[in-house]
Amino acid sequence: xxxxxxxxxxxxxxxxxxxxxxxxxxxxxxxxxxxxxxxxxxxxxxxxxxxxxxxxxxxxxxxxxxxxxxxxxxxxxxxxxxxxxxxxxxxxxxxxxxxxxxxxxxxxxxxxxxxxxxxxxxxxxxxxxxxxxxxxxxxxxxxxxxxxxxxxxxxxxxxxxxxxxxxxxxxxxxxxxxxxxxxxxxxxxxxxxxxxxxxxxxxxxxxxxxxxxxxxxxxxxxxxxxxxxxxxxxxxxxxxxxxxxxxxxxxxxxxxxxxxxxxxxxxxxxx
Numbered sequence: 001x002x003x004x005x006x007x008x009x010x011x012x013x014x015x016x017x018x019x020x021x022x023x024x025x026x027x028x029x030x031x032x033x034x035x036x037x038x039x040x041x042x043x044x045x046x047x048x049x050x051x052x053x054x055x056x057x058x059x060x061x062x063x064x065x066x067x068x069x070x071x072x073x074x075x076x077x078x079x080x081x082x083x084x085x086x087x088x089x090x091x092x093x094x095x096x097x098x099x100x101x102x103x104x105x106x107x108x109x110x111x112x113x114x115x116x117x118x119x120x121x122x123x124x125x126x127x128x129x130x131x132x133x134x135x136x137x138x139x140x141x142x143x144x145x146x147x148x149x150x151x152x153x154x155x156x157x158x159x160x161x162x163x164x165x166x167x168x169x170x171x172x173x174x175x176x177x178x179x180x181x182x183x184x185x186x187x188x189x190x191x192x193x194x195x196x197x198x199x200x201x202x203x204x205x206x207x208x209x210x211x212x213x214x215x216x217x218x219x220x221x222x223x224x225x226x227x228x229x230x231x232x233x234x235x236x237x238x239x240x241x242x243x244x245x246x247x248x249x250x251x252x253x254x255x256x257x258x259x260x261x262x263x264x265x266x267x268x269x270x271x
Contacts, residue, residue: 010220010270011050011238012092012117015063016045017179030110033174034074038213039099041079042114047091053121061092063118064238068184069114070250071163071191072173072206073102074236076115092117100114101205101234101252105174112179118238120222123268127152131267134216140267143211147262155227155262158198158249163191163207163229171184188248199262200253209246217242218271223249227261230254241262 020032021041034040050058059081065076075098082093096114100106108114126134128150136142142148147155164172169190178187191207198208216220221239225232231253239247251260 007229010029010122010268011240012061013046014113015096015115015117015220017042017108017110017112018045019043019110022179030244031157032108032125034098034106034108036073036099036100036103036105039097040108042096042098042108044094044096045111045112047089049116049217050086050090050092050247051122052117056084058087058090059121060086061119062237063096063115064072064118065098065115065234066113066179067236067248068178068187069098070234071184071187071207071248072106072178073250074106075099075101075252091097091108091162099210101203102165104170106179107174107177108179112177115236115240116238118220120266120268121224123220125152126219126267126269132232134219138218139214139216141212141214144158145211153224154265154267156247156265157262158251159207160197161209162196162198163209163248164189164194164195166190166192194270197259199250199257200251200255202253202256205234205250205252206251207248209248212246213239213243214245215239215241215267218269219267220270221247222268224264224266226251226263230258231260233263237238239265 021028022037063076145157156226223233223237231251234252
């Protein structure tokens with residue numbers, strides 16, 4: 001699908017790890033085990049020219065981590081110190097930060113795919129009328145409980161479904177490098193799916209899911225925060241065009257024991 005017109009302006013090719021620097025020790029290595037509560041800086045294998053918006057400004061790149069990393073509680077971000085480099089060079093950052101909010105150590109290795117940059121500002125936002133028209137024609141499905149605002153923002157409810165890491169499998173999961181190859185389905189099969197109310201905890205994540213959705217081949221979804229601001233969807237924020245099925249949401253809480261409200265998302269055409 002990457003050959004589609006407009007894709008390369010909005011979503012970058014895969015980013016791979018070149019080197020890893022522990023912010024705790026300053027040690028630089030080709031391999032590292034990121035433990036819960038830790039922070040590392042990754043040097044990436046490549047940079048990209050930032051596409052200029054039609055109005056002339058340079059959009060700031062956002063990063064969407066691989067979903068398999070997000071499901072283990074790892075959030076990716078671009079440090080504020082990178083802004084001068086971005087504006088000065090017109091290129092995406094050479095380094096990103098990973099923070100671990102989960103419970104299972106994540107093995108990192110040189111060459112692992114870690115995510116993609118994207119430019120939400122370069123996608124054309126869908127209007128409420130366009131969204132409803134696509135849904136009526138069967139091109140777009142957002143779940144029967146989805147609310148569409150006049151602004152085009154959609155609200156998606158969390159359901160009474162939580163994925164948990166069984167204590168007896170923590171060690172087994174931690175021994176595998178999940179970033180090598182594609183092990184998302186295998187990881188989800190190892191987690192325990194429990195039907196219970198979704199509640200977030202401060203500085204931790206909870207995995208839940210939406211009803212099945214369907215996106216057209218030229219429309220991406222960009223997750224934002226929750227309607228009450230007490231939690232937010234960690235990376236991956238980007239749901240690819242053409243996606244079908246339930247979306248696993250990685251919600252990080254900002255307060256203790258709060259049931260999150262609806263999750264906000266934007267739909268944008270990539271063309």
